[in-house]
Amino acid sequence: MPSKTVYKIIRQYSKGPVPPEDMQKLLEIAEDYGKVxxxxxxxxxxxxxxxxxYPGYTVQNEMTASGLRDTLGMPSVYFYLAVFDALGELKAQWTRTKARVQKNVNQNAGFTEEEKHYLCFLIKVSTAFEKVLNQKPVELTRELTARHELLAEHLETERLHRYLCRQVRKCHVKPHTENTLGFAVSERAYRYGDGGIYISTKEKRKRIFIPLTDGSRYKSQLYIKLDPKESALEIYVPIQTAVRKHPDYTGRIGIAFGMYTMLTTHEGHRYGEELGTYQTAYTDWIREKTAGYQRSRESNPGRKKYYARKRKLEEQLHGYINQELNRFLSTEKPRTVYMAKLPGTQAKGSNKRINHSVSLWQRGYIRKRLAQKCEEQSVEMVEVQGKDISRECSRCGFVTAGRPGGSAGGKQDRRFICPSCGYEEEEKTNTALNAKKRGQGEGGLERS
Incomplete structure (x- = not known):
């Protein structure tokens, strides 16, 4: 039986500055790619x-007949990739629209359960959904027609159809891109060799050569990201990697994230204790440079050094995060990781420095990288409800009023004190214990 595989992105970088004339040729492709x-x-x-x-051939044929490719003078290897790239985004946008409409239907107290069921059927069956939106008779297969008639019986379907159309007009947004600094490239349009990559241009039988910092070669669709300010480019390479299975990965670990210590387990083990140092250096530098740029915008038109330094700090921060996540997995050897759903953006406080640090907190990156690494190592990642998870006592379940100190209990000096049973624990450890408890069910927590 073939082993399971997952996709991951490998990055390659140009070596030395890309000549201006070559960068201009690549920018022309990227601009046309965005236009398509x-x-x-x-x-x-x-x-x-x-x-x-669906399946998309109609769009491909109509785009061929549109004459846009000839107008732009764009090679087919780029033109049709742009078409199918846009087609994929349109499908994703309609999926998001349907999800929003579905949510509105479920939350509408004016509908009966039968009416909600009928609307959900229309949203789920793509043919019915399209017919209703275009005000055409709903024609389905025999099996779906029988189900549609059964659901529609005794319902005022015209009213429900009008509601569905209004909701789609309200929720659906046509995508648009302003990105003119990147494009996808198929195997036909590039060739590795001589320590770099040859990329096709808009000129027939003309390729430009870009030296790379590594000698790796790949055979897949690539994405070229241009950085004209740095005279550089990045290549994103999707590759398949086999999922590893570890017989000794048997632990069930609850974790809690933090801004200063990246990750704490339910046993109090900490990983990424220097995250705060990296994070503070990154945010303070950005605040300082942003303020300086605003004060001297006219006399400081170039930002080349700024972007170079910013990228270096981000790479250091992300490198440290990945290093500590790898250490967490290899040390704890988990079979299952329980974590609270990360909170959304919170209301800003009075301290601008703290607000800026919170806004640049790498929590989304940390979660994404943890999910990727867990998938690659056959580790199950379970997200639990995060409501009151940091204010709940992991021993008795009592929920404190907030952050007050004193006899009322709560959080004091990064420690959790339960006013009900007197239990005391480091606050992140208590949160991680609750994550494990919620992930396994009320009776599933085994305290050591």
Whole structure:
């Protein structure tokens, strides 16, 4: 039986500055790539184009007949990648629209359960959804027609159809891209060799050579990200990697994230204790440079050094995060990791420095990298409800009023004190214990 595989992104970097004339040729491709995507968005992004998105050959044929490729003088290897890139985003946008409409239907107290069930059927069955939005008779297969008639019986379907159309008009947004600094490239349009990569241009049989910092070679669709300010480019390479299975990974670990210590387990083990140092250096530097740039905008038009330094700090921060996540997995050897859903953006406080640190906190990156690494190592990652998870006593379940000190209990000097049973623990450890408890169920926590 073949082993399971997952995709990951490998990055390659240009070696030395890209000549201005070569960068200009790549920028022309990226600009045309964006124009093609926006053309597809505008032409097929509304309800009229919904019937043409699956399987997508209609869009491809109409784009061929549009004459846009000849107008731009764009090679087919780039033109059709842009078309299918835009097509994928349109499908994703409609998925998001349906999710929003579904949520509104479920929250509408004015509908009966039968009406909600009927609307959910229309949203789920793509053919019915498209017909209703375009005000056409709903024609389905025999099996689906029988189900549709059964659900529609005794319902005022016209009213429900009008509601669905209003909700789609309210929720659906046509995509648009302003990105003119990147494009996808197929195997036909590039060739590795001589310590770099040869990339096709808009000129027939003309390729430009970009030296790379490594000699690796790949055979897959690539994405080229341009940085004209730095005269550099990055190549994103999707590769398949086999999922590793570890017989000795048997632990069930609850974890809690923090801004200064990245991760704390339910047993009090800490990983990424220097995250705060890296994070503070990063945010303080950005605040300082941003303020300086605002004061001297006219006399400081170039930001080349700023972006170079920012990228270096980000790479150091991300390198440290990945290093500590690897150490966490190899040390704890978990079979299952329980974590609270990360909170959304909170209301700003009075301290601007703290606000800025919170806004630049790498929590999204940490969660994404942990999810990727868990998948690669066959580790199950379970997200639990985060409501009151840091204010709940992991021993008795009592929920404190907040952060007050004194006899009322709560959090004091980064320690959790329960006013009900007197239990005391480091606050992140208590949160991690609750994550494990919620992940395993009320009776599933085994205290050591």
């Amino acid at each position: 995507k926006n053309y597809v968005y505008a032409r097929f992004g509304g309800i009229g184009g919904l019937s043409k998105l």
